[in-house]
Amino acid sequence: MDMKKSIRTLFNVVLIALYVVSLLITVPSVYFFTRQEVYDNASQKLTLLVDMVTSLRKYVSDDVRPELLEKNVLFPPAISSTVATGHVAAYFKKLQPDYYIRVVSDNPLNAANRPEAVEQEFLTFFRDNRNEKELISTGVVRNQQYLFSSRPSISKADCMICHSTPEAAPEIIRKEYGTQSGFGYKLDSVVGASVVGVPLSDVQSLVMKRSLIAIGILTVLFALIFVVINLVVKRRILNPLETIAATADIISKGNLDTPLTFERDDEIGKLAHSIELMRRSLAKIMERMSRK
Ligand code: HEC
Secondary structure (H helix, E strand, O other), X not given: OHHHHHHHHHHHHHHHXXXXXXXXXXXXXXXXXXXXXXXXXXXXXXXXXXXXXXXHHHHHHHHHHHHHHHOOOOOHHHHOHHHHHHHHHHHHHHHOOOOEEEEEXXXXXXXXXXXXXXXXXXXXXXXXXXXXXXXXXXXXXXXXXXXXXXXXXXXXXXXXXXXXXXXXXXXXXXXXXXXXXXXXXXXXXXXXXXXXXXXXXXXXXXXXXXXXXXXHHHHHHHHHHHHHXXXXXXXXXXXXXXXXXXXXXXXXXXXXXXXXXXXXXXHHXXXXXXXXXXXXXXXXXXXXXXHX
16 A cells, blocks of 8 residues: 555655764764864873973983083083983883984984974974974874974073084084084074974774774664664554555445444544544434435
């Protein structure tokens, strides 16, 4: 029967539309929240690491350096917070290979401190924006994406002990690094950058994994709803309607002896009741007419 098809189809089309809409909402939401989570997570770790490095630098330049300079001891790891950071970073890297701590310069004493492409961008940024004290940004180094915090290294009078000219620098510097590079610092200029980074998890693959799980759950849920709704519609609406329609057919053919009783207190019950009333009225009228 046509009616049966159309009511059920209507329900199913609505369900499928809801399913599609829920998928369309789910995937972007998963993307948004996952991205947020990955960045929040990374920036918490980054703050921790930056604060640790800052504390280390402060320890060297405030607690150690003045004492040693007074005694004219020019041992770089104890005099320069940059050098100290480099040493600590080397140990740290062994324990935590995923993290990133570097002090770079495009005029380095140590060639290993030459900036990567992304670090050169940080240097350029700080040279163009002398008021900026910190730059937070993302970048890729050797195929790993990081959340970076970089700060400018500004040359001060103290730095000149080692970074002015090779001749003026302590012998230990010349011996270890040569005389080619790392000298000629100008006072109060951006000579380098201190870069700290934490790895960013791969947002794309996380989103993919979580979306698949969410889509799986939604699909199972909608499949269940689909089956239950179809069952309920058939039992509670379509089957009774068919019975009522069949009775109405019989009545229309002039057979007024079949009562239609439906013990239901809803719209279908009401419809059945109305048809039953109509059948009785018709039966009375027919009876009266046949008596005449
Ligand atoms: C006692 C000597 C000494 C002093 C003072 C000193 N440095 Fe250095 N600096 C070094 C040495 C040695 C290195 C190389 C460390 C390494 O091997 O990684 C270095 C490295 C650096 C680097 C990394 C790039 C490179 O050259 O390898 C920067 C940037 C830097 N210093 C900036 C500064 C600034 C800014 C100051 C002053 C606030 C300063 N330094 C004071 C000895 C010194």
